[in-house]
Amino acid sequence: MNATRLFVLGSLANGGPMHGHQIRLAAQVDRTELWADVKPGSLYGALRRMASEGVIETVRTEQKGNRPERTIYRITEAGRAEFKMLRDKALRDTRIAPDSVNLALLYCGDLSEEQMRAAIELRRQNLAAELASWEQLHTDAAPWLTGLEPLGFEHQLMRIKAEIAWHDLVLDRLPKMFAGRDGAGEQA
Amino acid sequence: MNATRLFVLGSLANGGPMHGHQIRLAAQVDRTELWADVKPGSLYGALRRMASEGVIETVRTEQKGNRPERTIYRITEAGRAEFKMLRDKALRDTRIAPDSVNLALLYCGDLSEEQMRAAIELRRQNLAAELASWEQLHTDAAPWLTGLEPLGFEHQLMRIKAEIAWHDLVLDRLPKMFAGRDGAGEQA
DNA sequence: ACGTGATTACTCGCGTTTGACTATATGTGA
DNA sequence: TCACATATAGTCAAACGCGAGTAATCACGT
Numbered sequence: 001m002n003a004t005r006l007f008v009l010g011s012l013a014n015g016g017p018m019h020g021h022q023i024r025l026a027a028q029v030d031r032t033e034l035w036a037d038v039k040p041g042s043l044y045g046a047l048r049r050m051a052s053e054g055v056i057e058t059v060r061t062e063q064k065g066n067r068p069e070r071t072i073y074r075i076t077e078a079g080r081a082e083f084k085m086l087r088d089k090a091l092r093d094t095r096i097a098p099d100s101v102n103l104a105l106l107y108c109g110d111l112s113e114e115q116m117r118a119a120i121e122l123r124r125q126n127l128a129a130e131l132a133s134w135e136q137l138h139t140d141a142a143p144w145l146t147g148l149e150p151l152g153f154e155h156q157l158m159r160i161k162a163e164i165a166w167h168d169l170v171l172d173r174l175p176k177m178f179a180g181r182d183g184a185g186e187q188a
Numbered sequence: 189m190n191a192t193r194l195f196v197l198g199s200l201a202n203g204g205p206m207h208g209h210q211i212r213l214a215a216q217v218d219r220t221e222l223w224a225d226v227k228p229g230s231l232y233g234a235l236r237r238m239a240s241e242g243v244i245e246t247v248r249t250e251q252k253g254n255r256p257e258r259t260i261y262r263i264t265e266a267g268r269a270e271f272k273m274l275r276d277k278a279l280r281d282t283r284i285a286p287d288s289v290n291l292a293l294l295y296c297g298d299l300s301e302e303q304m305r306a307a308i309e310l311r312r313q314n315l316a317a318e319l320a321s322w323e324q325l326h327t328d329a330a331p332w333l334t335g336l337e338p339l340g341f342e343h344q345l346m347r348i349k350a351e352i353a354w355h356d357l358v359l360d361r362l363p364k365m366f367a368g369r370d371g372a373g374e375q376a
Numbered sequence: 377a378c379g380t381g382a383t384t385a386c387t388c389g390c391g392t393t394t395g396a397c398t399a400t401a402t403g404t405g406a
Numbered sequence: 407t408c409a410c411a412t413a414t415a416g417t418c419a420a421a422c423g424c425g426a427g428t429a430a431t432c433a434c435g436t
Contacts, residue, residue, distance in 0.1 A: 001288060002392095003288050003291060004392080004393085006288075006291060006292070006295075007291065010291075010294065010295050013295075014295075019415080019416095020415070020416070021414065021415050021416080024415095032291070032294060034286065034290075035286045035287075035288075035290040035291040035293075035294065036286070036291050037285075037286060039393070039394060039395085040394095040415085040416075040417095041393065041394050041395070041396090041416095041417085041418085042392070042393055042394075043416095044415090044416060044417075045391095045392070045393080046392080046393095049391075049392085064401090064414090064415095065400075065401070066399085066400060066401085067399085067400055067401070067414060067415060067416095068398090068399075068400080068414080068415040068416045068417085069415085069416085070414090070415060070416080071416095083295075087292050087295045087296070090288045090289060090291060090292035091289060091292045091296070091307050091311075092307070092310070092311070093288060093289070094311050094314045094315050094318065094351070096318070096344075096347060096348060096351065097285065098222065098223045098224070098225060098344065099223075099343060099344075099347070100189060100191050100194070100223075100278045100281060101278060101279060101281070101343070102222075102223040102339075102340035102343055102344070103191060103194060103195065103198075103220070103223040103224050103278060104194070104275050104278035104279045105223075105335075105336040105337065105339060105340050106198065106220060106223065106335070106336075106337060106340075107194075107198050107201075107202075107271075107275045108275070108279070108335070108336055109335055116336075119279050119280070122280070123279075123280070123282050126282045127282050130282065130284070147293075147294070147296070147297050147365075148293040148294075148296055148304075148365060149293065149294060150365075151290075151293055151357075151358055151361065151365070152290035152293050152294075154354065154357060155287060155289070155290055155354050156284075156286070156287075156290070158350050158353060158354050158357075159284060159287070159347070159350055159351075159354075160284060161350070162346050162347055162349070162350030163282070163284065163347075165346060166342065166343050166346050166347075169339075169342060169346075170339055173339065177335075177336060177338075177339070190422095192422080192423085207385080207386095208385070208386070209384065209385050209386075210385095212385095226423095227423070227424055227425080228385085228386075228387095228424090228425095229387090229388090229423065229424045229425070229426090230422070230423050230424070231386095232385090232386060232387075233421090233422070233423080233424095234421095234422080234423095237421075237422090252384085252385095252431090253430075253431065254429085254430055254431085255384060255385065255386090255429080255430055255431065256384080256385045256386045256387085256428090256429075256430080257385085257386085258384090258385060258386075259386095377436100378435105378436090379434105379435100379436095380433100380434090380435095381432100381433090381434090382431100382432080382433080382434100383430100383431080383432070383433095384429100384430080384431075384432090385428100385429095385430095386427105386428085386429100387426105387427080387428075387429105388425105388426085388427075388428095389424100389425100389426095389427105390423105390424090390425095391422105391423085391424085391425105392421100392422080392423075392424100393420100393421080393422070393423095394419105394420090394421075394422090395418105395419105395420100395421100396417105396418090396419100397416105397417080397418080397419105398415100398416085398417075398418100399414100399415095399416095399417105400413100400414080400415095401412100401413080401414070402411105402412080402413070402414090403410105403411085403412075403413090404409100404410090404411085404412100405408105405409095405410095405411105406407100406408090406409090
């Protein structure tokens with residue numbers, strides 16, 4: 001919920017005054033972007049809104065050569081207050097957004113067992129790749145992780161593993177799910 | 189991704205022509221809303237947009253007494269095409285949105301071990317309640333479930349269980365995470 | 377006859393997100 | 407030195423999401 005605002009406030013609170021692009025770069029360096037995934041279009045809009053609300057304020061604007069002007073923002077006291085509020089809210093929020101595949105499942109009545117199996121196996125493959133990539137990321141980053149950040153990695157790994165486990169369960173169940181359907185009529 | 193559109197198209201494809209409110213009621217009855225969670229404010233906007241695009245079209249408008257007029261929509265051929273596209277897309281999409289708690293974790297440097305433990309334990313409690321509620325829902329609905337719907341329930345249950353397992357892991361690790369911090373100095 | 381709470385059906389306005397786009401500067405290799 | 411990718415820094419319109427509101431009707435007891 002409101003991850004963009006939390007991200008902006010956190011960046012400015014921990015990194016000092018910065019302009020938009022700088023926020024993005026810093027998030028790459030310190031891996032914040034792994035957990036936030038804020039697109040540029042969202043960022044600049046949020047910066048302007050938040051400045052107009054007074055949770056952040058512009059320090060000054062610069063221009064190097066003829067490149068677009070950049071505006072440097074700093075967090076205000078009101079911003080620090082909202083920062084803590086948003087952090088605590090995120091810490092309290094346990095809502096689990098329903099996976100869109102569950103919705104798709106309702107509409108798969110016209111697919112054959114083979115088509116479903118193929119789709120699920122492809123998903124499983126992608127998840128396995130995603131898992132491998134996160135594991136790589138984890139081992140690479142491990143020496144630099146501080147505070148509670150390692151728990152975030154474990155969280156992500158466990159979630160992907162659970163996802164894979166469900167896919168295995170589905171692959172196991174598929175024959176049974178299709179057994180009760182008319183394919184050619186067992187014994188008419 | 190675009191769950192609202194998939195939801196609208198699926199409703200009209202499987203339920204025949206309907207007006208907005210009818211779509212919501214039908215989604216309640218057949219449990220589609222469990223997997224979509226589309227708010228009224230989103231629904232009517234989507235209906236108008238989609239009508240203007242031609243993926244759905246208005247059949248007629250009615251008015252009972254002096255109540256708000258209701259517009260009955262039907263899916264078009266273009267709509268059926270987009271429906272399959274969106275369904276297949278949802279079926280292919282394995283992206284796992286990062287949990288906002290992982291972002292919050294980065295900003296918890298000022299919290300004590302006790303504060304963190306309390307926060308995580310509260311989360312765990314809420315998740316346990318959520319799990320119980322889904323299990324109830326599952327056993328209640330079990331006799332009426334058709335097609336691949338049961339797999340959706342198992343999916344949700346597994347995800348919540350994984351979430352709980354992570355919280356248990358965190359509770360186990362917390363002492364170690366805080367061991368390396370200055371609380372009073374072990375033996376100076 | 378009358379309040380009152382639920383239901384019906386949708387509107388409104390604002391916040392937010394997104395993808396595509398702009399436009400300059402800086403390598404980098406042939 | 408020319409071409410082409412990449413980095414820098416941000417804009418914009420349109421789509422999207424949502425809480426709150428509206429305004430009538432209906433159900434129900436009292």
